[in-house]
Amino acid sequence: MKRTFVWFGAVFVSLLLLSNVSAVPQTQSQPAMDLIEQMEDEKLTLKALSTHPILSSTDSNGLIDLIIQIITMIINFVITLINFVTELMGLIGLIQSFIDAIFTLIDLVNQFIQMLNDLFNPQELVLI
Numbered sequence: 409m410k411r412t413f414v415w416f417g418a419v420f421v422s423l424l425l426l427s428n429v430s431a432v433p434q435t436q437s438q439p440a441m442d443l444i445e446q447m448e449d450e451k452l453t454l455k456a457l458s459t460h461p462i463l464s465s466t467d468s469n470g471l472i473d474l475i476i477q478i479i480t481m482i483i484n485f486v487i488t489l490i491n492f493v494t495e496l497m498g499l500i501g502l503i504q505s506f507i508d509a510i511f512t513l514i515d516l517v518n519q520f521i522q523m524l525n526d527l528f529n530p531q532e533l534v535l536i
Contacts, residue, residue, distance in 0.1 A: 439505050443501050443502060443505075446498070447495065447498045450491075450494050451494075454487050
């Protein structure tokens with residue numbers, strides 16, 4: 409019975425530690441969430457522009473309608489290109505945030521190692 413409680417306790421503690429490690433503080437996830445919201449807003453705006461009745465007409469009854477269709481195709485191509493560039497810039501921003509987080513983590517690990525080194529080697533400490 410005691411082994412079962414110890415086993416469940418160990419599993420619970422390991423799950424608790426795993427959840428704490430995998431949790432992302434809001435201060436570090438907020439820039440990424442802002443970028444994602446901005447990209448979604450831009451997508452909605454561009455989608456609303458592309459569904460405009462004048463821009464989405466596909467009837468061809470004459471030369472003017474053909475010109476409108478050509479202009480519509482050009483506008484749709486430009487909108488698609490803008491969407492691609494926007495998503496690419498958002499992805500680049502996310503990658504930069506990820507790299508900054510990795511550098512911060514490396515710096516914190518270095519500081520932690522230095523603190524442990526100072527803890528185990530007190531003769532190197534200088535008293536003021």
